[in-house]
Amino acid sequence: MLELKDVSKSFSKTLFRNISFTLVQGQRLSIMGPSGSGKTTLLRCICGLDSFDSGSINLDGENIQNTPTEKRGIGLIFQKPVLYHHLNVSGNIKLGNKNADVSEILELIHLSGYENRRVDELSGGEAQRLALGRSIVAEPRFLLLDEPFSSLDETLRKKLLQETIELLEHKRIGSILVTHNHEEAELFAENSILLDG
Amino acid sequence: MKIRQSHLIHFFSIGIFVLLILFPLFLGLKRILLASEGWSFSYIHSFQTHDLTSEVLWFTISQAFLSTILTIIIGLPLAWILARYQWKRAPLVRAILTMPFVTPTIVAAMGFLAIIGKGGLNLIGNEDYRYMALILAHAWFNIALIIRFVEPVISRVHPSMEEQLKFLQMGRTPYHRIRYLWIPILWPSILSGAILTFTFSFTSFAMIRWITPGNQSLESFMAIHSSGVGIPGYLTELNQLILAAFFLQLTILIIGLAVIGILQKKLSSVIPHIDEKFEKPKPRKVRFILYPALIFVVTPLVSVIVGSFRIQDRTKRGTYFWGLDGWKRAINGSYAHTDIIDATMQSLVYASMTVIFAVPLGLLITKSLIALEKRSNHKARVAETFLMLPFCISAVMIGLGILIGFMKWQPDLMRQWWIPVLPHIIIATPFVIRIFLSTYRSIDSDLIEHAKTLGLSHWAMFWNIEWHNIRPPLIVASLFCAAISLGEFGASWMLARDGSFDTLSVLIDQIMSKPGFDPLTYPTAMAVATVLMTLTLSFFTIAEKWREEHDGGGF
Numbered sequence: 001m002l003e004l005k006d007v008s009k010s011f012s013k014t015l016f017r018n019i020s021f022t023l024v025q026g027q028r029l030s031i032m033g034p035s036g037s038g039k040t041t042l043l044r045c046i047c048g049l050d051s052f053d054s055g056s057i058n059l060d061g062e063n064i065q066n067t068p069t070e071k072r073g074i075g076l077i078f079q080k081p082v083l084y085h086h087l088n089v090s091g092n093i094k095l096g097n098k099n100a101d102v103s104e105i106l107e108l109i110h111l112s113g114y115e116n117r118r119v120d121e122l123s124g125g126e127a128q129r130l131a132l133g134r135s136i137v138a139e140p141r142f143l144l145l146d147e148p149f150s151s152l153d154e155t156l157r158k159k160l161l162q163e164t165i166e167l168l169e170h171k172r173i174g175s176i177l178v179t180h181n182h183e184e185a186e187l188f189a190e191n192s193i194l195l196d197g
Numbered sequence: 198m199k200i201r202q203s204h205l206i207h208f209f210s211i212g213i214f215v216l217l218i219l220f221p222l223f224l225g226l227k228r229i230l231l232a233s234e235g236w237s238f239s240y241i242h243s244f245q246t247h248d249l250t251s252e253v254l255w256f257t258i259s260q261a262f263l264s265t266i267l268t269i270i271i272g273l274p275l276a277w278i279l280a281r282y283q284w285k286r287a288p289l290v291r292a293i294l295t296m297p298f299v300t301p302t303i304v305a306a307m308g309f310l311a312i313i314g315k316g317g318l319n320l321i322g323n324e325d326y327r328y329m330a331l332i333l334a335h336a337w338f339n340i341a342l343i344i345r346f347v348e349p350v351i352s353r354v355h356p357s358m359e360e361q362l363k364f365l366q367m368g369r370t371p372y373h374r375i376r377y378l379w380i381p382i383l384w385p386s387i388l389s390g391a392i393l394t395f396t397f398s399f400t401s402f403a404m405i406r407w408i409t410p411g412n413q414s415l416e417s418f419m420a421i422h423s424s425g426v427g428i429p430g431y432l433t434e435l436n437q438l439i440l441a442a443f444f445l446q447l448t449i450l451i452i453g454l455a456v457i458g459i460l461q462k463k464l465s466s467v468i469p470h471i472d473e474k475f476e477k478p479k480p481r482k483v484r485f486i487l488y489p490a491l492i493f494v495v496t497p498l499v500s501v502i503v504g505s506f507r508i509q510d511r512t513k514r515g516t517y518f519w520g521l522d523g524w525k526r527a528i529n530g531s532y533a534h535t536d537i538i539d540a541t542m543q544s545l546v547y548a549s550m551t552v553i554f555a556v557p558l559g560l561l562i563t564k565s566l567i568a569l570e571k572r573s574n575h576k577a578r579v580a581e582t583f584l585m586l587p588f589c590i591s592a593v594m595i596g597l598g599i600l601i602g603f604m605k606w607q608p609d610l611m612r613q614w615w616i617p618v619l620p621h622i623i624i625a626t627p628f629v630i631r632i633f634l635s636t637y638r639s640i641d642s643d644l645i646e647h648a649k650t651l652g653l654s655h656w657a658m659f660w661n662i663e664w665h666n667i668r669p670p671l672i673v674a675s676l677f678c679a680a681i682s683l684g685e686f687g688a689s690w691m692l693a694r695d696g697s698f699d700t701l702s703v704l705i706d707q708i709m710s711k712p713g714f715d716p717l718t719y720p721t722a723m724a725v726a727t728v729l730m731t732l733t734l735s736f737f738t739i740a741e742k743w744r745e746e747h748d749g750g751g752f
């Protein structure tokens with residue numbers, strides 16, 4: 001269970017104040033808000049890339065404020081897919097888990113047959129699918145998605161969102177989606193939080 | 198201008214430069230081959246066993262290898278700091294760390310001699326310390342190479358690449374992040390810098406001549422014995438040894454250049470192009486690396502200036518006093534063929550001539566390469582490799598070609614004052630090309646295509662689009678060219694040593710070569726070195742300033 005209690009952060013101005021919510025394994029949550037409202041920063045605080053000023057973040061009842069990012073068991077997908085160009089599709093998947101069954105995960109993310117493809121040959125949607133698949137094989141307990149579909153066209157965005165939901169349900173991974181799109185937020189989760197800056 | 202006509206001009210400009218490099222080499226080699234009574238691979242075996250040369254190859258390779266390792270050890274942390282952090286004085290630090298690379302090698306040699314000399318640490322009597330000083334001097338000279346190769350690559354790695362890895366199983370420890378991110382991304386640039394460092398240490402002449410005079414490298418062996426070769430029926434064995442040295446050096450250098458070419462291609466495929474700009478943090482706890490590095494870089498330069506005022510007591514050996522006698526002697530010129538004023542004027546004339554010829558030639562060749570790239574990328578790559586030949590054919594090899602190929606063929610040329618300008622043009626032009634290439638490649642092709650649709654002539658397009666973009670790199674290239682010409686030593690030493698057309702770098706060598714004990718030898722040489730260093734670094738500083746303010750192309 002991921003639990004945020006009164007988490008606040010300021011950086012020359014107040015980014016967010018007293019954010020509290022609880023997320024259980026397999027549950028999904030959307031966070032909405034305009035640009036600059038601190039959505040991304042909140043995600044970075046949850047996964048440990050940034051620090052916060054006050055409050056606490058607990059994972060299964062344990063305060064993880066001082067737990068390094070790599071040991072939290074929380075995954076993050078960036079707005080622009082971060083792929084490693086010195087590795088092919090298969091190599092990128094193996095970074096997530098060296099024992100991963102690459103064919104199986106590629107089938108799940110609809111990239112079957114792409115094992116040896118160079119990552120700079122992938123389209124925007126394919127690249128984001130690969131980033132998602134790679135995060136999934138790392139077996140996080142919670143996955144944070146930072147507007148991962150914002151640069152895609154509407155049709156592809158909806159399709160990819162649906163695929164992501166199915167994948168998260170299939171793997172029973174709790175997740176938080178940051179977006180500024182109401183429709184996307186409602187489609188992704190029943191519960192949502194609005195950050196108004 | 199008709200397309201066929203423009204193709205001809207492009208072909209001509211590239212061809213004439215390749216000829217300028219290869220023709221003297223070809224003539225020189227032909228004469229040495231004649232004097233060697235033909236070529237045989239057994240010359241290489243003789244080279245390794247002959248009394249005169251048995252140590253040369255081992256010394257050349259071992260010192261170049263150790264210099265490369267030390268350069269990487271010093272250069273990598275500096276490249277990391279400059280790439281990962283941003284602070285107000287970062288451009289100044291970068292410029293200071295680049296200074297050694299543009300410092301004339303003979304000045305660097307003087308700087309290290311001043312440090313280990315009797316007026317300094319007094320280690321000059323020990324061969325091992327001299328060897329260590331040589332390795333340090335090569336590392337000092339080449340730090341900028343490692344920085345210039347590695348820093349841009351580290352800079353282009355977006356922080357999210359490392360952050361993302363922390364969420365993946367194979368990136369959860371610093372070891373894994375080094376293993377799976379940094380090594381795959383950095384090794385091509387580190388290896389490229391290392392190969393070039395090896396090349397420059399391999400072909401080092403002035404530093405080996407003066408810091409470790411008891412040893413010879415392939416380069417210094419060829420330079421020192423150059424006057425006796427190329428005459429049929431005379432010193433046949435020496436001709437064969439020179440030929441073997443030439444062949445060995447050329448082979449190693451060409452392999453090095455070819456590997457760099459392959460690595461550059463590899464490099465472009467491992468680094469993602471990320472448009473998104475990111476803020477770099479301010480440096481923390483880096484002063485323990487940065488300050489010693491800056492002291493290391495500045496000390497030899499300051500030692501040259503200090504050395505020009507330190508005079509050994511004629512009566513009490515080992516004691517020193519401060520004085521202007523070295524400077525006075527440098528100005529009155531009673532110690533050598535020429536005085537400091539004449540040598541400065543001569544150096545500046547050569548530098549101006551080099552700029553006048555190398556910059557337009559480099560510009561024309563760049564335009565030709567860009568035009569060729571549009572038609573055939575493969576052909577452009579081949580041409581570019583040939584044009585970079587002077588990087589792998591050392592100054593001494595170029596000088597040897599001109600000396601043996603031209604001057605012994607036409608002895609009248611010995612008296613032509615412009616002869617030393619030839620190698621300067623050959624050496625400086627590839628730098629000009631590199632500076633212009635990055636500018637031309639960054640010009641928006643839409644602008645040119647739009648101008649064509651408007652019916653603008655070639656000249657109109659040049660003035661309205663290109664000229665605006667190439668003005669800053671034109672100035673940077675001119676200053677860089679002048680600095681290279683001023684500091685050039687190897688070829689100038691071979692071609693201008695009769696006293697008629699001595700440059701500052703040749704003058705330093707002449708003063709230092711004076712036999713017997715003279716307490717004013719060192720200070721006089723250091724005074725000339727100070728003038729040469731000031732001129733070169735002034736040109737470089739203006740070029741750097743211009744580059745910072747106007748983005749004057751890259752090198």
